[in-house]
Amino acid sequence: xxxxxxxxxxxxxxxxxxxxxxxxxxxxxxxxxxxxxxxxxxxxxxxxxxxxxxxxxxxxxxxxxxxxxxxxxxxxxxxxxxxxxxxxxxxxxxxxxxxxxxxxxxxxxxxxxxxxxxxxxxxxxxxxxxxxxxxxxxxxxxxxxxxxxxxxxxxxxxxxxxxxxxxxxxxxxxxxxxxxxxxxxxxxxxxxxxxxxxxxxxxxxxxxxxxxxxxxxxxxxxxxxxxxxxxxxxxxxxxxxxxxxxxxxxxxxxxxxxxxxxxxxxxxxxxxxxxxxxxxxxxxxxxxxxxxxxxxxxxxxxxxxxxxxxxxxxxxxxxxxxxxxxxxxxxxxxxxxxxxxxxxxxxxxxxxxxxxxxxxxxxxxxxxxxxxxxxxxxxxxxxxxxxxxxxxxxxxxxxxxxxxxxxxxxxxxxxxxxxxxx
RNA sequence: CGGGGUGUGGCGCAGUUGGCUAGCGCGCGGCGUUUGGGACGCUGAGGUCGAAGGUUCGAGUCCUUUCACCCCGACCA
Numbered sequence: 001x002x003x004x005x006x007x008x009x010x011x012x013x014x015x016x017x018x019x020x021x022x023x024x025x026x027x028x029x030x031x032x033x034x035x036x037x038x039x040x041x042x043x044x045x046x047x048x049x050x051x052x053x054x055x056x057x058x059x060x061x062x063x064x065x066x067x068x069x070x071x072x073x074x075x076x077x078x079x080x081x082x083x084x085x086x087x088x089x090x091x092x093x094x095x096x097x098x099x100x101x102x103x104x105x106x107x108x109x110x111x112x113x114x115x116x117x118x119x120x121x122x123x124x125x126x127x128x129x130x131x132x133x134x135x136x137x138x139x140x141x142x143x144x145x146x147x148x149x150x151x152x153x154x155x156x157x158x159x160x161x162x163x164x165x166x167x168x169x170x171x172x173x174x175x176x177x178x179x180x181x182x183x184x185x186x187x188x189x190x191x192x193x194x195x196x197x198x199x200x201x202x203x204x205x206x207x208x209x210x211x212x213x214x215x216x217x218x219x220x221x222x223x224x225x226x227x228x229x230x231x232x233x234x235x236x237x238x239x240x241x242x243x244x245x246x247x248x249x250x251x252x253x254x255x256x257x258x259x260x261x262x263x264x265x266x267x268x269x270x271x272x273x274x275x276x277x278x279x280x281x282x283x284x285x286x287x288x289x290x291x292x293x294x295x296x297x298x299x300x301x302x303x304x305x306x307x308x309x310x311x312x313x314x315x316x317x318x319x320x321x322x323x324x325x326x327x328x329x330x331x332x333x334x335x336x337x338x339x340x341x342x343x344x345x346x347x348x349x350x351x352x353x354x355x356x357x358x359x360x361x362x363x364x365x366x367x368x369x370x371x372x373x374x375x376x377x378x379x380x381x382x383x384x385x386x387x388x389x390x391x392x393x394x395x396x397x398x399x400x401x402x403x404x405x406x407x408x409x410x411x412x413x414x415x416x417x418x419x420x421x422x
Numbered sequence: 423c424g425g426g427g428u429g430u431g432g433c434g435c436a437g438u439u440g441g442c443u444a445g446c447g448c449g450c451g452g453c454g455u456u457u458g459g460g461a462c463g464c465u466g467a468g469g470u471c472g473a474a475g476g477u478u479c480g481a482g483u484c485c486u487u488u489c490a491c492c493c494c495g496a497c498c499a
Contacts, residue, residue, distance in 0.1 A: 011433060011449080012460065013435090013447090013449090015433085016434080016492095017427085017428065034491090037490085087499085090499065091499090113499060148497055149423090149493095149494095149498095334458095338457085365460090366460070367457045367460090368457085368461075370460090373460080387458090
């Protein structure tokens with residue numbers, strides 16, 4: 001992509017009101033645009049990052065489930081059936097389709113905050129024999145939650161992108177078995193996203209979902225909202241709400257040795273037991289044709305929140321720093337203005353591929369501005385073409401994250417750059 | 423939902439005890455000069471001050487109501 005054609009532009013200024021690092025940098029660099037509190041548009045650069053995160057999540061989820069897409073709207077009956085209509089105060093709804101209906105009708109459409117109520121009837125439609133189990137389906141979709149206080153940019157929104165997977169089983173044992181498989185996939189996802197080192201599976205309460213426990217995936221982050229008690233050695237953590245000395249003892253850790261840190265929840269998984277199948281009357285026939293409740297599990301990952309968390313995790317005082325696995329572009333090419341430089345830069349751009357490069361071909365921007373923008377936008381590798389580098393028939397290759405020392409790379413060996421970096 | 427703060431060209435801000443034609447920087451258009459770390463000169467376009475109501479000869483400035491956003495707390499499926 002040529003910078004001269006990119007839909008967005010960077011900006012130097014941003015309101016001093018906005019304090020969260022992710023909102024500030026992502027806005028300045030042109031990745032997101034705020035529509036209202038907790039509601040953002042993902043602009044071309046941001047969209048690429050979202051897609052890259054989604055692709056990693058899909059890749060791992062496809063190993064344990066099938067992708068589908070459910071509606072964002074639902075009728076209210078099911079939410080009454082599970083008694084969550086009044087229990088969930090973040091539930092958003094819209095009254096009716098038109099004004100005439102509004103006067104007479106009590107119709108209400110729920111803007112789904114999660115999809116247990118939606119997927120269960122669908123699953124029931126297709127799978128009612130013990131032979132049909134187990135199975136799992138997932139989707140990546142926009143969720144709506146009327147947060148009393150949206151805040152911290154992408155970290156807590158009213159509208160956000162989430163991956164949610166639901167698993168269905170004939171027994172608790174089978175659910176538990178799947179639950180462990182899901183954990184493995186989650187670990188793989190966070191590793192691939194570059195935050196595996198700092199992301200801990202965390203014991204937490206189940207909230208409205210289950211009377212039992214749940215597991216959160218918490219990424220250590222100074223600006224995170226949650227306090228977790230960390231056991232680095234065993235790579236597990238405990239949410240504040242369950243981290244009492246008694247609980248710790250039950251879980252086999254020394255409460256006094258736990259390290260207290262701030263973190264942000266990037267995913268969570270719940271054994272739902274038979275809670276939802278009971279409320280929504282989802283039963284299967286076993287070998288003896290006896291009707292039994294289906295066991296369910298629910299597994300979420302906050303896609304857009306991850307973008308915010310990863311931003312905060314790696315950004316420095318110059319701007320964004322993306323892990324290679326989700327960067328909008330691998331290379332950011334800066335050619336200093338000069339006919340020869342531009343000729344070479346064009347060639348580099350074509351050789352490496354326009355889908356891998358962000359090419360600063362703006363003739364209006366000054367040198368300093370180009371470098372500043374490259375740092376702000378945060379592509380992993382910067383390639384500079386100037387008189388200085390051309391004297392040696394080279395381009396300069398710079399790591400945005402200081403992962404490697406800058407080096408000169410011969411122009412006629414551009415094709416080999418990718419392998420050299422890998 | 424409680425507390426605090428802020429709303430003035432696209433963005434960031436200034437605007438004194440009410441006073442004349444609402445300023446500045448960035449950005450944007452034009453012309454020219456520049457180019458290894460957010461360049462410079464000249465020139466031009468663009469706002470009715472979040473919204474509604476009120477006080478006054480006169481309101482960006484005072485009063486009332488309201489909306490929005492940001493921050494702290496409560497909440498967080």
